[in-house]
Amino acid sequence: MAAMAQETSTRTATRLGRALLPLGLLFLAVGISVALFNPFLALFLSTEVDAGPVKTTVFLIVAPLAGVLGSSLVGRVSDRRPIRRRLLIIGAVAGVVGTGVTAVVRDYWVLLALAITAFALAGSLFPQSFAYARQVLLRDDPARAPMGISALRTVFSLAWVAGPSLAAFLLDSGSFVWVYGTAALTYAFAALIAIFWLDEVPAPAPPAADEPAAVSGDAPRWTLWLTAAAFTLLQTPLTLAVQALPLFISTELGGDVGDAGLLLGLCAALEIPLMLGLGLLSTRLPLRLLLFIGAACGIGYYGIAAVSTGLWMLVAGQVLNALFIAAVSGLGISYMQDMLPHHPGRATTLFTNSFPLGAMLAGPLFGLAQHFDYRLAYWLCTALCAAGLLLLIVVRNDHATRHA
Structure with missing residues:
Protein backbone atom coordinates (compact mmCIF):
# COMPACT_ATOMS: atom_id res chain seq x y z
CA MET A 1 0.00 0.00 0.00
CA TRP A 197 1.36 23.86 -24.98
CA LEU A 198 -1.75 24.47 -22.93
CA ASP A 199 -4.86 22.30 -22.90
CA GLU A 200 -8.34 23.70 -22.50
CA VAL A 201 -9.75 23.29 -19.00
CA PRO A 202 -13.46 22.65 -18.44
CA ALA A 203 -15.69 25.41 -17.14
CA PRO A 204 -15.96 25.29 -13.33
CA ALA A 205 -18.95 23.23 -12.20
CA PRO A 206 -21.71 25.69 -11.25
CA PRO A 207 -23.49 25.26 -7.92
CA ALA A 208 -26.99 23.83 -7.99
CA ALA A 209 -29.68 26.44 -8.59
CA ASP A 210 -31.28 25.77 -5.22
CA GLU A 211 -28.01 25.35 -3.34
CA PRO A 212 -27.33 28.01 -0.67
CA ALA A 213 -24.02 29.85 -0.67
CA ALA A 214 -23.02 28.27 2.64
CA VAL A 215 -23.23 24.81 0.99
CA SER A 216 -21.88 25.69 -2.47
CA GLY A 217 -18.80 27.38 -0.99
CA ASP A 218 -19.41 30.78 -2.62
CA ALA A 219 -19.11 33.69 -0.22
CA PRO A 220 -21.93 36.28 -0.08
CA ARG A 221 -21.65 39.24 -2.43
CA TRP A 222 -21.10 41.78 0.37
CA THR A 223 -18.27 39.65 1.75
CA LEU A 224 -16.59 39.60 -1.66
CA TRP A 225 -16.83 43.36 -2.18
CA LEU A 226 -15.63 44.20 1.33
CA THR A 227 -12.72 41.77 0.99
CA ALA A 228 -11.80 43.33 -2.37
CA ALA A 229 -11.95 46.75 -0.66
CA ALA A 230 -9.60 45.44 2.05
CA PHE A 231 -7.09 44.32 -0.58
CA THR A 232 -7.37 47.70 -2.32
CA LEU A 233 -6.48 49.41 0.96
CA LEU A 234 -3.58 47.01 1.49
CA GLN A 235 -2.22 47.45 -2.05
CA THR A 236 -2.46 51.24 -2.22
CA PRO A 237 0.77 51.56 -0.15
CA LEU A 238 2.63 49.46 -2.74
CA THR A 239 2.32 52.39 -5.17
CA LEU A 240 2.28 55.30 -2.71
CA ALA A 241 5.41 54.20 -0.82
CA VAL A 242 7.42 53.60 -4.01
CA GLN A 243 6.39 56.99 -5.45
CA ALA A 244 7.44 58.75 -2.26
CA LEU A 245 10.63 56.76 -1.52
CA PRO A 246 13.28 58.63 -3.59
CA LEU A 247 11.92 62.03 -2.53
CA PHE A 248 11.60 60.96 1.12
CA ILE A 249 15.18 59.66 1.19
CA SER A 250 16.62 62.77 -0.46
CA THR A 251 14.65 65.36 1.53
CA GLU A 252 14.40 63.71 4.95
CA LEU A 253 17.24 61.18 5.27
CA GLY A 254 20.05 62.79 3.31
CA GLY A 255 20.30 60.01 0.71
CA ASP A 256 19.92 59.94 -3.06
CA VAL A 257 18.05 58.16 -5.83
CA GLY A 258 20.63 55.37 -5.87
CA ASP A 259 19.78 54.52 -2.26
CA ALA A 260 16.11 54.21 -3.23
CA GLY A 261 17.04 51.82 -6.02
CA LEU A 262 19.10 49.67 -3.65
CA LEU A 263 16.20 49.49 -1.18
CA LEU A 264 13.74 48.45 -3.88
CA GLY A 265 16.17 45.82 -5.15
CA LEU A 266 16.73 44.46 -1.64
CA CYS A 267 13.00 44.20 -1.06
CA ALA A 268 12.47 42.39 -4.38
CA ALA A 269 15.30 39.95 -3.57
CA LEU A 270 13.76 39.15 -0.17
CA GLU A 271 10.24 38.94 -1.59
CA ILE A 272 10.87 35.93 -3.78
CA PRO A 273 12.04 33.36 -1.17
CA LEU A 274 9.50 34.70 1.33
CA MET A 275 6.69 34.24 -1.19
CA LEU A 276 7.75 30.62 -1.72
CA GLY A 277 8.06 30.08 2.03
CA LEU A 278 4.60 31.45 2.68
CA GLY A 279 3.28 29.21 -0.08
CA LEU A 280 4.70 26.19 1.77
CA LEU A 281 3.26 27.42 5.06
CA SER A 282 -0.16 27.72 3.43
CA THR A 283 -0.31 23.90 3.28
CA ARG A 284 -0.22 23.84 7.11
CA LEU A 285 -1.76 27.13 8.26
CA PRO A 286 -4.97 28.93 7.22
CA LEU A 287 -4.52 31.56 4.53
CA ARG A 288 -6.49 34.01 6.66
CA LEU A 289 -3.96 33.83 9.50
CA LEU A 290 -1.02 34.27 7.13
CA LEU A 291 -2.69 37.31 5.58
CA PHE A 292 -3.25 38.82 9.03
CA ILE A 293 0.44 38.36 9.81
CA GLY A 294 1.42 39.90 6.46
CA ALA A 295 -0.81 42.95 6.96
CA ALA A 296 0.61 43.40 10.47
CA CYS A 297 4.11 43.38 8.96
CA GLY A 298 2.99 46.17 6.62
CA ILE A 299 1.81 48.24 9.59
CA GLY A 300 5.16 47.61 11.28
CA TYR A 301 7.28 48.55 8.27
CA TYR A 302 5.45 51.72 7.32
CA GLY A 303 5.36 52.76 10.98
CA ILE A 304 9.16 52.34 11.14
CA ALA A 305 9.56 54.30 7.89
CA ALA A 306 7.36 57.12 9.20
CA VAL A 307 9.56 57.66 12.27
CA SER A 308 12.91 56.78 10.66
CA THR A 309 15.83 59.11 11.19
CA GLY A 310 18.38 57.25 9.09
CA LEU A 311 18.57 55.08 6.01
CA TRP A 312 19.62 52.07 8.09
CA MET A 313 16.13 51.93 9.63
CA LEU A 314 14.58 51.50 6.19
CA VAL A 315 17.17 48.85 5.31
CA ALA A 316 16.38 46.91 8.48
CA GLY A 317 12.67 47.21 7.82
CA GLN A 318 12.82 45.58 4.38
CA VAL A 319 12.25 42.12 5.87
CA LEU A 320 8.89 43.33 7.20
CA ASN A 321 8.16 45.07 3.90
CA ALA A 322 8.95 41.96 1.88
CA LEU A 323 6.83 39.78 4.20
CA PHE A 324 3.92 42.19 3.76
CA ILE A 325 4.18 42.22 -0.05
CA ALA A 326 4.74 38.44 -0.27
CA ALA A 327 1.69 37.69 1.89
CA VAL A 328 -0.71 40.10 0.21
CA SER A 329 0.47 39.59 -3.39
CA GLY A 330 1.24 35.88 -3.15
CA LEU A 331 -1.58 34.56 -0.96
CA GLY A 332 -4.32 37.11 -1.64
CA ILE A 333 -5.13 35.46 -4.98
CA SER A 334 -5.73 32.05 -3.38
CA TYR A 335 -7.73 33.69 -0.59
CA MET A 336 -10.14 35.26 -3.07
CA GLN A 337 -10.28 32.09 -5.17
CA ASP A 338 -11.30 30.09 -2.09
CA MET A 339 -14.22 32.48 -1.65
CA LEU A 340 -15.58 31.76 -5.16
CA PRO A 341 -14.60 28.15 -5.93
CA HIS A 342 -17.05 27.97 -8.86
CA HIS A 343 -15.84 31.25 -10.41
CA PRO A 344 -12.00 31.34 -10.43
CA GLY A 345 -11.89 33.92 -13.22
CA ARG A 346 -14.16 36.36 -11.42
CA ALA A 347 -12.42 35.76 -8.08
CA THR A 348 -8.93 36.35 -9.48
CA THR A 349 -10.07 39.46 -11.31
CA LEU A 350 -11.58 40.88 -8.11
CA PHE A 351 -8.18 40.55 -6.48
CA THR A 352 -5.99 41.73 -9.36
CA ASN A 353 -8.20 44.79 -9.96
CA SER A 354 -7.44 45.93 -6.42
CA PHE A 355 -3.90 46.91 -7.47
CA PRO A 356 -4.75 49.40 -10.26
CA LEU A 357 -7.55 50.81 -8.10
CA GLY A 358 -5.06 51.21 -5.28
CA ALA A 359 -2.59 52.85 -7.66
CA MET A 360 -5.23 55.40 -8.66
CA LEU A 361 -6.04 56.07 -5.00
CA ALA A 362 -2.32 56.56 -4.33
CA GLY A 363 -2.18 59.51 -6.76
CA PRO A 364 -4.07 62.11 -4.70
CA LEU A 365 -2.51 60.79 -1.48
CA PHE A 366 0.94 61.37 -2.99
CA GLY A 367 -0.16 64.89 -3.92
CA LEU A 368 -1.14 65.42 -0.27
CA ALA A 369 2.29 64.25 0.88
CA GLN A 370 3.95 66.55 -1.67
CA HIS A 371 2.04 69.49 -0.23
CA PHE A 372 2.84 68.79 3.41
CA ASP A 373 5.69 66.35 4.05
CA TYR A 374 6.90 63.15 2.34
CA ARG A 375 6.97 61.49 5.77
CA LEU A 376 3.17 61.86 5.70
CA ALA A 377 3.08 59.32 2.85
CA TYR A 378 4.32 56.62 5.24
CA TRP A 379 1.86 57.59 7.97
CA LEU A 380 -0.87 57.26 5.35
CA CYS A 381 0.51 53.85 4.31
CA THR A 382 0.45 52.75 7.96
CA ALA A 383 -3.18 53.84 8.29
CA LEU A 384 -4.15 52.12 5.02
CA CYS A 385 -2.60 48.81 6.15
CA ALA A 386 -4.33 49.08 9.54
CA ALA A 387 -7.67 49.77 7.85
CA GLY A 388 -7.19 46.87 5.43
CA LEU A 389 -6.31 44.47 8.26
CA LEU A 390 -9.27 45.64 10.33
CA LEU A 391 -11.61 45.10 7.38
CA LEU A 392 -10.25 41.58 6.80
CA ILE A 393 -10.79 40.76 10.48
CA VAL A 394 -14.32 42.18 10.57
CA VAL A 395 -15.42 40.54 7.32
CA ARG A 396 -15.62 36.97 8.52
CA ASN A 397 -15.20 34.41 5.75
CA ASP A 398 -15.53 30.83 6.87
CA HIS A 399 -14.83 29.49 3.38
CA ALA A 400 -11.28 30.87 3.42
CA THR A 401 -10.30 29.96 6.98
CA ARG A 402 -9.81 26.29 6.35
CA HIS A 403 -6.38 24.80 5.69
CA ALA A 404 -5.36 24.69 2.06
Whole structure:
Protein backbone atom coordinates (compact mmCIF):
# COMPACT_ATOMS: atom_id res chain seq x y z
CA MET A 1 0.00 0.00 0.00
CA ALA A 2 2.80 2.38 0.91
CA ALA A 3 4.54 1.67 -2.41
CA MET A 4 1.31 2.31 -4.30
CA ALA A 5 0.73 5.56 -2.43
CA GLN A 6 4.28 6.69 -3.17
CA GLU A 7 3.88 5.78 -6.85
CA THR A 8 0.62 7.73 -7.02
CA SER A 9 2.26 10.71 -5.32
CA THR A 10 5.20 10.58 -7.76
CA ARG A 11 2.85 10.35 -10.74
CA THR A 12 0.85 13.32 -9.46
CA ALA A 13 4.00 15.38 -8.88
CA THR A 14 5.24 14.58 -12.41
CA ARG A 15 1.90 15.54 -13.94
CA LEU A 16 1.80 18.74 -11.92
CA GLY A 17 5.36 19.63 -12.94
CA ARG A 18 4.51 19.18 -16.62
CA ALA A 19 1.48 21.42 -16.18
CA LEU A 20 3.34 24.11 -14.25
CA LEU A 21 6.31 24.39 -16.65
CA PRO A 22 4.36 25.99 -19.53
CA LEU A 23 2.43 28.09 -17.02
CA GLY A 24 5.71 29.30 -15.51
CA LEU A 25 6.99 30.29 -18.96
CA LEU A 26 3.67 32.00 -19.71
CA PHE A 27 3.87 34.00 -16.47
CA LEU A 28 7.48 34.94 -17.23
CA ALA A 29 6.58 36.15 -20.72
CA VAL A 30 3.55 38.13 -19.53
CA GLY A 31 5.51 39.59 -16.61
CA ILE A 32 8.39 40.75 -18.82
CA SER A 33 5.93 42.26 -21.31
CA VAL A 34 4.21 44.31 -18.60
CA ALA A 35 7.52 45.22 -16.95
CA LEU A 36 8.84 46.50 -20.28
CA PHE A 37 5.73 48.53 -21.07
CA ASN A 38 4.70 50.18 -17.80
CA PRO A 39 7.75 51.74 -16.07
CA PHE A 40 8.60 54.23 -18.83
CA LEU A 41 5.07 54.91 -20.07
CA ALA A 42 4.89 58.44 -18.64
CA LEU A 43 8.32 59.25 -20.13
CA PHE A 44 7.19 57.84 -23.49
CA LEU A 45 4.04 59.96 -23.52
CA SER A 46 5.92 63.09 -22.51
CA THR A 47 8.93 62.82 -24.83
CA GLU A 48 7.92 60.68 -27.82
CA VAL A 49 4.22 61.53 -28.10
CA ASP A 50 4.67 65.11 -26.84
CA ALA A 51 1.58 64.81 -24.66
CA GLY A 52 1.29 67.59 -22.10
CA PRO A 53 0.63 67.08 -18.39
CA VAL A 54 -3.17 67.00 -18.85
CA LYS A 55 -3.14 64.44 -21.68
CA THR A 56 -0.60 62.29 -19.84
CA THR A 57 -2.70 62.36 -16.67
CA VAL A 58 -5.84 61.46 -18.61
CA PHE A 59 -4.03 58.55 -20.26
CA LEU A 60 -2.65 57.25 -16.94
CA ILE A 61 -6.16 57.31 -15.43
CA VAL A 62 -8.14 56.00 -18.41
CA ALA A 63 -5.77 53.10 -19.17
CA PRO A 64 -6.00 51.34 -15.77
CA LEU A 65 -9.76 52.02 -15.56
CA ALA A 66 -10.23 50.38 -18.96
CA GLY A 67 -8.07 47.48 -17.78
CA VAL A 68 -10.22 47.01 -14.67
CA LEU A 69 -13.43 47.03 -16.73
CA GLY A 70 -12.02 44.75 -19.43
CA SER A 71 -10.65 42.22 -16.94
CA SER A 72 -13.97 42.19 -15.06
CA LEU A 73 -15.97 41.48 -18.23
CA VAL A 74 -13.57 38.76 -19.37
CA GLY A 75 -13.56 37.27 -15.87
CA ARG A 76 -17.32 36.83 -15.88
CA VAL A 77 -17.36 35.27 -19.35
CA SER A 78 -14.46 32.93 -18.57
CA ASP A 79 -16.34 31.07 -15.80
CA ARG A 80 -19.39 30.24 -17.93
CA ARG A 81 -17.84 28.20 -20.74
CA PRO A 82 -14.65 26.14 -21.31
CA ILE A 83 -12.84 28.96 -23.14
CA ARG A 84 -10.13 30.04 -20.69
CA ARG A 85 -7.26 28.89 -22.95
CA ARG A 86 -8.80 30.79 -25.88
CA LEU A 87 -9.10 33.88 -23.70
CA LEU A 88 -5.40 33.60 -22.86
CA ILE A 89 -4.61 33.46 -26.58
CA ILE A 90 -6.86 36.46 -27.31
CA GLY A 91 -5.26 38.44 -24.46
CA ALA A 92 -1.74 37.65 -25.69
CA VAL A 93 -2.59 38.56 -29.29
CA ALA A 94 -4.15 41.82 -28.07
CA GLY A 95 -0.87 42.51 -26.26
CA VAL A 96 1.07 41.88 -29.50
CA VAL A 97 -1.18 44.32 -31.37
CA GLY A 98 -1.05 46.97 -28.63
CA THR A 99 2.71 46.96 -28.07
CA GLY A 100 3.47 46.45 -31.77
CA VAL A 101 1.47 49.51 -32.80
CA THR A 102 2.84 51.53 -29.87
CA ALA A 103 6.35 50.78 -31.09
CA VAL A 104 5.77 52.72 -34.33
CA VAL A 105 2.79 55.08 -33.79
CA ARG A 106 3.15 58.44 -32.04
CA ASP A 107 -0.40 59.78 -32.33
CA TYR A 108 -1.91 60.34 -28.86
CA TRP A 109 -5.49 59.52 -29.81
CA VAL A 110 -4.55 56.27 -31.54
CA LEU A 111 -2.59 55.24 -28.44
CA LEU A 112 -5.51 56.18 -26.17
CA ALA A 113 -7.81 54.06 -28.34
CA LEU A 114 -5.37 51.16 -27.96
CA ALA A 115 -5.38 51.65 -24.18
CA ILE A 116 -9.14 51.13 -23.94
CA THR A 117 -9.24 48.22 -26.42
CA ALA A 118 -6.12 46.12 -27.02
CA PHE A 119 -4.41 46.85 -23.71
CA ALA A 120 -7.64 46.42 -21.77
CA LEU A 121 -7.92 42.91 -23.26
CA ALA A 122 -4.22 42.22 -22.69
CA GLY A 123 -4.71 43.16 -19.03
CA SER A 124 -6.97 40.12 -18.60
CA LEU A 125 -3.96 37.84 -19.17
CA PHE A 126 -2.74 38.22 -15.58
CA PRO A 127 -5.95 37.20 -13.76
CA GLN A 128 -6.90 34.62 -16.39
CA SER A 129 -3.50 32.96 -16.10
CA PHE A 130 -4.00 32.58 -12.35
CA ALA A 131 -7.55 31.30 -12.88
CA TYR A 132 -6.25 28.72 -15.38
CA ALA A 133 -3.49 27.72 -12.95
CA ARG A 134 -6.03 27.36 -10.14
CA GLN A 135 -8.11 24.90 -12.16
CA VAL A 136 -5.03 22.88 -13.18
CA LEU A 137 -3.75 22.75 -9.58
CA LEU A 138 -7.12 21.71 -8.19
CA ARG A 139 -7.31 18.98 -10.82
CA ASP A 140 -3.83 17.58 -10.17
CA ASP A 141 -3.01 18.34 -6.51
CA PRO A 142 -5.68 20.36 -4.62
CA ALA A 143 -3.72 20.40 -1.33
CA ARG A 144 -0.89 22.33 -2.96
CA ALA A 145 -2.97 24.84 -4.91
CA PRO A 146 -2.02 27.91 -2.79
CA MET A 147 1.65 26.90 -2.89
CA GLY A 148 1.50 26.54 -6.68
CA ILE A 149 -0.16 29.95 -7.05
CA SER A 150 2.52 31.53 -4.83
CA ALA A 151 5.26 29.89 -6.92
CA LEU A 152 3.76 31.26 -10.14
CA ARG A 153 3.37 34.68 -8.55
CA THR A 154 7.08 34.49 -7.74
CA VAL A 155 7.85 33.97 -11.43
CA PHE A 156 5.94 37.19 -12.16
CA SER A 157 8.05 38.95 -9.49
CA LEU A 158 11.24 37.64 -11.12
CA ALA A 159 10.05 39.10 -14.41
CA TRP A 160 9.69 42.48 -12.72
CA VAL A 161 13.24 42.23 -11.37
CA ALA A 162 14.58 41.83 -14.91
CA GLY A 163 12.02 43.74 -17.00
CA PRO A 164 12.67 47.38 -16.03
CA SER A 165 16.45 46.90 -16.29
CA LEU A 166 16.02 45.35 -19.74
CA ALA A 167 13.77 48.25 -20.77
CA ALA A 168 16.36 50.78 -19.59
CA PHE A 169 19.10 48.94 -21.52
CA LEU A 170 17.00 48.84 -24.70
CA LEU A 171 16.15 52.52 -24.30
CA ASP A 172 19.81 53.46 -23.90
CA SER A 173 20.89 51.23 -26.79
CA GLY A 174 18.12 52.13 -29.20
CA SER A 175 14.77 53.77 -28.65
CA PHE A 176 11.19 53.11 -27.56
CA VAL A 177 10.79 51.13 -30.78
CA TRP A 178 13.14 48.55 -29.27
CA VAL A 179 11.39 48.59 -25.90
CA TYR A 180 7.85 48.08 -27.19
CA GLY A 181 8.98 45.86 -30.05
CA THR A 182 10.56 43.50 -27.49
CA ALA A 183 7.36 43.62 -25.43
CA ALA A 184 5.42 42.58 -28.56
CA LEU A 185 7.79 39.62 -29.04
CA THR A 186 7.29 38.44 -25.45
CA TYR A 187 3.51 38.71 -25.83
CA ALA A 188 3.85 36.64 -29.03
CA PHE A 189 5.84 34.03 -27.08
CA ALA A 190 3.02 33.89 -24.50
CA ALA A 191 0.49 33.38 -27.31
CA LEU A 192 2.53 30.53 -28.77
CA ILE A 193 2.73 28.82 -25.37
CA ALA A 194 -1.03 29.05 -24.96
CA ILE A 195 -1.67 27.79 -28.51
CA PHE A 196 0.73 24.84 -28.61
CA TRP A 197 1.36 23.86 -24.98
CA LEU A 198 -1.75 24.47 -22.93
CA ASP A 199 -4.86 22.30 -22.90
CA GLU A 200 -8.34 23.70 -22.50
CA VAL A 201 -9.75 23.29 -19.00
CA PRO A 202 -13.46 22.65 -18.44
CA ALA A 203 -15.69 25.41 -17.14
CA PRO A 204 -15.96 25.29 -13.33
CA ALA A 205 -18.95 23.23 -12.20
CA PRO A 206 -21.71 25.69 -11.25
CA PRO A 207 -23.49 25.26 -7.92
CA ALA A 208 -26.99 23.83 -7.99
CA ALA A 209 -29.68 26.44 -8.59
CA ASP A 210 -31.28 25.77 -5.22
CA GLU A 211 -28.01 25.35 -3.34
CA PRO A 212 -27.33 28.01 -0.67
CA ALA A 213 -24.02 29.85 -0.67
CA ALA A 214 -23.02 28.27 2.64
CA VAL A 215 -23.23 24.81 0.99
CA SER A 216 -21.88 25.69 -2.47
CA GLY A 217 -18.80 27.38 -0.99
CA ASP A 218 -19.41 30.78 -2.62
CA ALA A 219 -19.11 33.69 -0.22
CA PRO A 220 -21.93 36.28 -0.08
CA ARG A 221 -21.65 39.24 -2.43
CA TRP A 222 -21.10 41.78 0.37
CA THR A 223 -18.27 39.65 1.75
CA LEU A 224 -16.59 39.60 -1.66
CA TRP A 225 -16.83 43.36 -2.18
CA LEU A 226 -15.63 44.20 1.33
CA THR A 227 -12.72 41.77 0.99
CA ALA A 228 -11.80 43.33 -2.37
CA ALA A 229 -11.95 46.75 -0.66
CA ALA A 230 -9.60 45.44 2.05
CA PHE A 231 -7.09 44.32 -0.58
CA THR A 232 -7.37 47.70 -2.32
CA LEU A 233 -6.48 49.41 0.96
CA LEU A 234 -3.58 47.01 1.49
CA GLN A 235 -2.22 47.45 -2.05
CA THR A 236 -2.46 51.24 -2.22
CA PRO A 237 0.77 51.56 -0.15
CA LEU A 238 2.63 49.46 -2.74
CA THR A 239 2.32 52.39 -5.17
CA LEU A 240 2.28 55.30 -2.71
CA ALA A 241 5.41 54.20 -0.82
CA VAL A 242 7.42 53.60 -4.01
CA GLN A 243 6.39 56.99 -5.45
CA ALA A 244 7.44 58.75 -2.26
CA LEU A 245 10.63 56.76 -1.52
CA PRO A 246 13.28 58.63 -3.59
CA LEU A 247 11.92 62.03 -2.53
CA PHE A 248 11.60 60.96 1.12
CA ILE A 249 15.18 59.66 1.19
CA SER A 250 16.62 62.77 -0.46
CA THR A 251 14.65 65.36 1.53
CA GLU A 252 14.40 63.71 4.95
CA LEU A 253 17.24 61.18 5.27
CA GLY A 254 20.05 62.79 3.31
CA GLY A 255 20.30 60.01 0.71
CA ASP A 256 19.92 59.94 -3.06
CA VAL A 257 18.05 58.16 -5.83
CA GLY A 258 20.63 55.37 -5.87
CA ASP A 259 19.78 54.52 -2.26
CA ALA A 260 16.11 54.21 -3.23
CA GLY A 261 17.04 51.82 -6.02
CA LEU A 262 19.10 49.67 -3.65
CA LEU A 263 16.20 49.49 -1.18
CA LEU A 264 13.74 48.45 -3.88
CA GLY A 265 16.17 45.82 -5.15
CA LEU A 266 16.73 44.46 -1.64
CA CYS A 267 13.00 44.20 -1.06
CA ALA A 268 12.47 42.39 -4.38
CA ALA A 269 15.30 39.95 -3.57
CA LEU A 270 13.76 39.15 -0.17
CA GLU A 271 10.24 38.94 -1.59
CA ILE A 272 10.87 35.93 -3.78
CA PRO A 273 12.04 33.36 -1.17
CA LEU A 274 9.50 34.70 1.33
CA MET A 275 6.69 34.24 -1.19
CA LEU A 276 7.75 30.62 -1.72
CA GLY A 277 8.06 30.08 2.03
CA LEU A 278 4.60 31.45 2.68
CA GLY A 279 3.28 29.21 -0.08
CA LEU A 280 4.70 26.19 1.77
CA LEU A 281 3.26 27.42 5.06
CA SER A 282 -0.16 27.72 3.43
CA THR A 283 -0.31 23.90 3.28
CA ARG A 284 -0.22 23.84 7.11
CA LEU A 285 -1.76 27.13 8.26
CA PRO A 286 -4.97 28.93 7.22
CA LEU A 287 -4.52 31.56 4.53
CA ARG A 288 -6.49 34.01 6.66
CA LEU A 289 -3.96 33.83 9.50
CA LEU A 290 -1.02 34.27 7.13
CA LEU A 291 -2.69 37.31 5.58
CA PHE A 292 -3.25 38.82 9.03
CA ILE A 293 0.44 38.36 9.81
CA GLY A 294 1.42 39.90 6.46
CA ALA A 295 -0.81 42.95 6.96
CA ALA A 296 0.61 43.40 10.47
CA CYS A 297 4.11 43.38 8.96
CA GLY A 298 2.99 46.17 6.62
CA ILE A 299 1.81 48.24 9.59
CA GLY A 300 5.16 47.61 11.28
CA TYR A 301 7.28 48.55 8.27
CA TYR A 302 5.45 51.72 7.32
CA GLY A 303 5.36 52.76 10.98
CA ILE A 304 9.16 52.34 11.14
CA ALA A 305 9.56 54.30 7.89
CA ALA A 306 7.36 57.12 9.20
CA VAL A 307 9.56 57.66 12.27
CA SER A 308 12.91 56.78 10.66
CA THR A 309 15.83 59.11 11.19
CA GLY A 310 18.38 57.25 9.09
CA LEU A 311 18.57 55.08 6.01
CA TRP A 312 19.62 52.07 8.09
CA MET A 313 16.13 51.93 9.63
CA LEU A 314 14.58 51.50 6.19
CA VAL A 315 17.17 48.85 5.31
CA ALA A 316 16.38 46.91 8.48
CA GLY A 317 12.67 47.21 7.82
CA GLN A 318 12.82 45.58 4.38
CA VAL A 319 12.25 42.12 5.87
CA LEU A 320 8.89 43.33 7.20
CA ASN A 321 8.16 45.07 3.90
CA ALA A 322 8.95 41.96 1.88
CA LEU A 323 6.83 39.78 4.20
CA PHE A 324 3.92 42.19 3.76
CA ILE A 325 4.18 42.22 -0.05
CA ALA A 326 4.74 38.44 -0.27
CA ALA A 327 1.69 37.69 1.89
CA VAL A 328 -0.71 40.10 0.21
CA SER A 329 0.47 39.59 -3.39
CA GLY A 330 1.24 35.88 -3.15
CA LEU A 331 -1.58 34.56 -0.96
CA GLY A 332 -4.32 37.11 -1.64
CA ILE A 333 -5.13 35.46 -4.98
CA SER A 334 -5.73 32.05 -3.38
CA TYR A 335 -7.73 33.69 -0.59
CA MET A 336 -10.14 35.26 -3.07
CA GLN A 337 -10.28 32.09 -5.17
CA ASP A 338 -11.30 30.09 -2.09
CA MET A 339 -14.22 32.48 -1.65
CA LEU A 340 -15.58 31.76 -5.16
CA PRO A 341 -14.60 28.15 -5.93
CA HIS A 342 -17.05 27.97 -8.86
CA HIS A 343 -15.84 31.25 -10.41
CA PRO A 344 -12.00 31.34 -10.43
CA GLY A 345 -11.89 33.92 -13.22
CA ARG A 346 -14.16 36.36 -11.42
CA ALA A 347 -12.42 35.76 -8.08
CA THR A 348 -8.93 36.35 -9.48
CA THR A 349 -10.07 39.46 -11.31
CA LEU A 350 -11.58 40.88 -8.11
CA PHE A 351 -8.18 40.55 -6.48
CA THR A 352 -5.99 41.73 -9.36
CA ASN A 353 -8.20 44.79 -9.96
CA SER A 354 -7.44 45.93 -6.42
CA PHE A 355 -3.90 46.91 -7.47
CA PRO A 356 -4.75 49.40 -10.26
CA LEU A 357 -7.55 50.81 -8.10
CA GLY A 358 -5.06 51.21 -5.28
CA ALA A 359 -2.59 52.85 -7.66
CA MET A 360 -5.23 55.40 -8.66
CA LEU A 361 -6.04 56.07 -5.00
CA ALA A 362 -2.32 56.56 -4.33
CA GLY A 363 -2.18 59.51 -6.76
CA PRO A 364 -4.07 62.11 -4.70
CA LEU A 365 -2.51 60.79 -1.48
CA PHE A 366 0.94 61.37 -2.99
CA GLY A 367 -0.16 64.89 -3.92
CA LEU A 368 -1.14 65.42 -0.27
CA ALA A 369 2.29 64.25 0.88
CA GLN A 370 3.95 66.55 -1.67
CA HIS A 371 2.04 69.49 -0.23
CA PHE A 372 2.84 68.79 3.41
CA ASP A 373 5.69 66.35 4.05
CA TYR A 374 6.90 63.15 2.34
CA ARG A 375 6.97 61.49 5.77
CA LEU A 376 3.17 61.86 5.70
CA ALA A 377 3.08 59.32 2.85
CA TYR A 378 4.32 56.62 5.24
CA TRP A 379 1.86 57.59 7.97
CA LEU A 380 -0.87 57.26 5.35
CA CYS A 381 0.51 53.85 4.31
CA THR A 382 0.45 52.75 7.96
CA ALA A 383 -3.18 53.84 8.29
CA LEU A 384 -4.15 52.12 5.02
CA CYS A 385 -2.60 48.81 6.15
CA ALA A 386 -4.33 49.08 9.54
CA ALA A 387 -7.67 49.77 7.85
CA GLY A 388 -7.19 46.87 5.43
CA LEU A 389 -6.31 44.47 8.26
CA LEU A 390 -9.27 45.64 10.33
CA LEU A 391 -11.61 45.10 7.38
CA LEU A 392 -10.25 41.58 6.80
CA ILE A 393 -10.79 40.76 10.48
CA VAL A 394 -14.32 42.18 10.57
CA VAL A 395 -15.42 40.54 7.32
CA ARG A 396 -15.62 36.97 8.52
CA ASN A 397 -15.20 34.41 5.75
CA ASP A 398 -15.53 30.83 6.87
CA HIS A 399 -14.83 29.49 3.38
CA ALA A 400 -11.28 30.87 3.42
CA THR A 401 -10.30 29.96 6.98
CA ARG A 402 -9.81 26.29 6.35
CA HIS A 403 -6.38 24.80 5.69
CA ALA A 404 -5.36 24.69 2.06
